[in-house]
Amino acid sequence: MRVQTPKTHAAAGQRGFSLLEMVITLAILVVVMLGALALFDMASSLSRVQLDVADMQQSLRSGQYDMVRLLRMSGRGSVPAQVLQPPLPAAAPVWTFPKGIAVEVRNKAGANEYMDAPANTKKILPETDVLTVRGVFSSPVCTVVKDTFTVDNLVGSPTYGRGQLRVINQALPNVPVPQNLKRLAEAIAGGVKEALMLVSGEDDSIFQVVELDPGASNVDNPANPTNILVAFKFDGGTNTAGYLAFSGGTWNSKLKEAAYMGIIEEYKFYVLDEREIIGDVNSPPKPRLVRAQVFPGTQSPYKGDVDNWSVGIADNVADLQVALGIQNGGASPFDLDDNGNATDEWLFNAPGDVNGAGAPVDPNKWRFGKLYFVRLSTTVFSERRDRTYELPANVTSEDHTYVVPSMGTAGALTPDRTYRRRTIKTVVDLRNL
Numbered sequence: 001m002r003v004q005t006p007k008t009h010a011a012a013g014q015r016g017f018s019l020l021e022m023v024i025t026l027a028i029l030v031v032v033m034l035g036a037l038a039l040f041d042m043a044s045s046l047s048r049v050q051l052d053v054a055d056m057q058q059s060l061r062s063g064q065y066d067m068v069r070l071l072r073m074s075g076r077g078s079v080p081a082q083v084l085q086p087p088l089p090a091a092a093p094v095w096t097f098p099k100g101i102a103v104e105v106r107n108k109a110g111a112n113e114y115m116d117a118p119a120n121t122k123k124i125l126p127e128t129d130v131l132t133v134r135g136v137f138s139s140p141v142c143t144v145v146k147d148t149f150t151v152d153n154l155v156g157s158p159t160y161g162r163g164q165l166r167v168i169n170q171a172l173p174n175v176p177v178p179q180n181l182k183r184l185a186e187a188i189a190g191g192v193k194e195a196l197m198l199v200s201g202e203d204d205s206i207f208q209v210v211e212l213d214p215g216a217s218n219v220d221n222p223a224n225p226t227n228i229l230v231a232f233k234f235d236g237g238t239n240t241a242g243y244l245a246f247s248g249g250t251w252n253s254k255l256k257e258a259a260y261m262g263i264i265e266e267y268k269f270y271v272l273d274e275r276e277i278i279g280d281v282n283s284p285p286k287p288r289l290v291r292a293q294v295f296p297g298t299q300s301p302y303k304g305d306v307d308n309w310s311v312g313i314a315d316n317v318a319d320l321q322v323a324l325g326i327q328n329g330g331a332s333p334f335d336l337d338d339n340g341n342a343t344d345e346w347l348f349n350a351p352g353d354v355n356g357a358g359a360p361v362d363p364n365k366w367r368f369g370k371l372y373f374v375r376l377s378t379t380v381f382s383e384r385r386d387r388t389y390e391l392p393a394n395v396t397s398e399d400h401t402y403v404v405p406s407m408g409t410a411g412a413l414t415p416d417r418t419y420r421r422r423t424i425k426t427v428v429d430l431r432n433l
Contacts, residue, residue, distance in 0.1 A: 056381070056421075056422040057422065059316060059380045060378055060422060062314045063313050063314035068426055070135075070267055072431055074135045074432060075103075075134075075433045076135040076141070078199045078260065079101055079136070079432075080101050081100050081102050082101060083248065096367040097347065097366045098347060098366075100371065102134055103374060104134075105130070105131060107322075107353075109128055113126075115270055115309055115310070122310050124270050125287045127319075127402060129270075129348070131320070132266065132269075133266070134265065136197060138265065139183035139263045142167045142262065144166070144259055145173065149165040149258045150165075151234075160235060161233050161236050162216075163232050163234070164216070164231045165230050167261060168227050169226040184225070184230070185222055187212060192214065193211050193214070193237065193239050195209055195211065195243050195265075195295060196210050196261055196263060198210060198232075198260075198261055200255050200259060201257060201259030208247045208251065208255050210232040213232055217231045239300065242297030265293065266294050266296040266297070269289065269291050269320065270289075271317050271319070272310055273413070285411060285414060287318065287413075289313045289320060289378065291313055292308060292309050292310060293308045294308070316383060319397055319402075319423075320377070320378055321398035322374060322375070322398075323349040323375040324373075324374060325345060325347075325371070325372045326345055326346075326369035326371050327345055328366060334372050346375070375426070376425065377397045381414070381420065385407075389417075389418060389420055
């Protein structure tokens, strides 16, 4: 007997998806995933850009802070902007702009210039500027005890080139205005041949830069100095030649009595030409903004420490440019106009001011001027490439125009155009000058 099996049907809620439904669902899922991935990629790219911008801003702040801080103090202790001693020769004297005493600029370094010459281990990034500032920065300007200043400036004398003075921990005897003598006492104890600025009480334009003679000096209490006999040299010492140059190369006969004394420091800010692989000039550039400290007017690192040739300040610095705001129009006020023509009172903001080969600056325009401002332009680049970004081929900052290589091209001095850049300009008012 044949038994017929009845047909059964799945309940409506238990049926599977049709092929068409699966295809549509899969398509929707792919679209949603692609959208999510695109959003994630955009957020990731934005995060990288924000991180790079934050890093660049931090580098800019770090670099500008140190330079601006010392620039504002440049000239402290009666260090002059420049020296113009009549009668003026036809050629510009040594210490006239741009080679001033308180502020000096080396414009557009050459292809093979080194900060630590003749050792030649600290190469300056070509076409960038070097800023030098001098002044009494980290120690007080001390009042010299009256009638304690003596000097032998008689040529041929056995003690020629030597002198002494006395400072105490009060501005004047029995006047309770404190003077901190610790820095001076430490220099004497350490045998450091510091540069001392001696200034007349009659006129602060009457000065002399001399070398501290630690061996002949005497400190009453090294732990808590209150009375120091300061011995000095202006001839025959380790650094006296460099120090004497600030004073015209000889003893200033007008300095009959030193009323004030301070320790001059010298700092040089420059971009160090470094590479990702140190010592390999063919590896990608990774220049840094650094600070050198030297004994003023010399090529000797401070305290003989070669590490003082390059104290790091900021990484990934592509350019440093310095412009000097010098009033050159006689009694007329300083002209803030930055137009590069004959009325422009900014030096080193236009290519015609001086070229990279070292053509002389017009002495008749700048040497008699008064320095009011210094403008710092610092350019940094990002740590990573951004392939969605492309910098213009030509970049200009002050009197420096350079070509940025295209993506994939190995740059000799600067990374290619896919590295982002930021520039900050700061105008510094020179309060002591």
